Amino acid sequence: MTTSTPERSLCESFPRLAANGGGLDVGELERLRARARRFAEEHVRPRALEIDRRTDEDPSWFDWDLVRAGVEHGMLGFMIPKPAGGGGARCTQSSVVMEELCAACPGIALIFGAHALGFSPLLLGGPSQWDGVLADLIASERTGEPLLMACAITEPEAGTDVEDPDLLTRARITSHARRVPGGFRLNGAKRFISNGSVARWITLLMPTDPRRPLETWTCFLLDTRSEGFAVARVEHKMGQRACPAAELTFNEVFVPDEQVVSREGDGAGATMIVLASSRPPVGAIATGIARGAYERLLGWLEEDRAARGMLERQHVQLALAHMEEDIHLARQAYMDAATELEHTALGAVMSNPGARALEHVPASIRRRAHVRGWLTSDRARDATIALLHRGTSDRAMTRSLALSSLAKARGGDVAMRVTGAALELVGLRAGPVRAELEKLWRDAKLTQIYEGTNQLNRLEVYRGLCRSETISCLPPVGRS
Ligand SMILES: Cc1cc2nc3c(=O)[nH]c(=O)nc-3n(C[C@H](O)[C@H](O)[C@H](O)COP(=O)(O)OP(=O)(O)OC[C@H]3O[C@@H](n4cnc5c(N)ncnc54)[C@H](O)[C@@H]3O)c2cc1C
Structure with a gap:
């Protein structure tokens, strides 16, 4: 570092x-x-x-x-x-x-x-x-x-620790992908996996050597119809219940070499890039929850007879103004993080002329055996990684990750604050709106937990913005 x-x-x-x-x-x-x-x-x-x-x-x-x-x-x-x-x-x-x-x-x-x-x-x-x-x-x-699809990173004994390369080395990881002829055999369990019980395909991360998880953390693409895969249980959730969170078990599940995503051992960096991309939308999820609560509250205050006169009171006006401020700033944070990611880091790769030219090659040509053979070859993988290095850098990715973490953590706190304040204002009077607000408050809590807890995200902010550190996210060039 x-x-x-x-x-x-x-x-x-x-x-x-x-x-x-x-x-x-x-x-x-x-x-x-x-x-x-x-x-x-x-x-x-x-x-x-x-x-x-x-x-x-x-x-x-x-x-x-x-x-x-x-x-x-x-x-x-x-x-x-x-x-x-x-x-x-x-x-x-x-x-x-x-x-x-x-x-x-x-x-x-x-x-x-x-x-x-x-x-x-x-x-x-x-x-x-x-x-x-x-x-x-x-x-x-x-x-x-x-x-x-679903993405499975968290394990029964390791949540925060598998979301950060520094912590990965001492994480209590119990899953393991063992090399066998033609691929890997996966064993272990993943927990709290959103869509886990309904997904046909799952991207999941496991070490190929449990003694060296950081160096061997690898992303696999798993077909959930594979023998040895099972959904052990679906959690009884507090909020965001419409999306099931499942515990998944793997018992000698075979995954062929072609379904190793990127390269063996590149998983820790890939996880950071994936989290940098997924945290701005989580900031947006949280902003949406806060906005939903604010809009329901305002609608109730304007239209419901039980709320008559409340809008005239200064403490209610101040509470609404505070919510408006919170939501506005949470939205700026996620838009900043998303645009930074697109235009400074990963976006620079996508707009590379070489990558764009390939987009115009018709799928019928891309799918011909020899073209497909080249596109999925080690040389092509190396070319993609080289492009990644030309378009961005570990420093740009670390900064982008920190901005994404800032948006995610701030959004989660705003969602809890606004839904809680809205519930307090309506009290027991609001009828159906109260049920919606109560649900949004339960839904909000998860935004402080998943995609890394707010504590972990604030440590990313410290590292990437307060200290301008650089973490290693990009896979090394030319290892294939
Ligand atoms: C409903 C739901 C859906 C989820 N969906 C997914 C999914 O689709 N895929 C997936 O892979 N995971 C998913 N998760 C898992 C989620 O990402 C983890 O719950 C989260 O990373 C926290 O891990 P943990 O629950 O093991 O808590 P722990 O890591 O045990 O943390 C407990 C507490 O200790 C704090 N803490 C831990 N380590 C540190 C540290 N080093 N420094 C400071 N504080 C620390 C945490 O911030 C937290 O407050 C989901 C979780 C839930 C609840």
């Missing part, structure tokens, strides 16, 4: 300045937001309380109809790269969509968010991944029977 003197350019202090230079398409963002809002109003909010009740009675109950409706509104594959048939959206777009969905129901939104988290490690593989599972996911949407 190295430290450098903090020296911030204007674009570093205001990441959106860099984004404007990079040509963020605001019109497109508005259209996507309108689409998400329509889906949220027509399908998500009307179902939210009912699904919360049903999943309280039976945590493994799952609303596939809602997922199908989400497909019709383009809420599932919009993050998958265009060459694989998806919408090609990036972090700003997915964050904006998450805020909209979460203002309606964070649990339902999490189904879509956990799906995107599931396939996000594959995006690091670049063109080699376009014609595999990513294309299958889009094809499944067209059949009306969408397939979902």
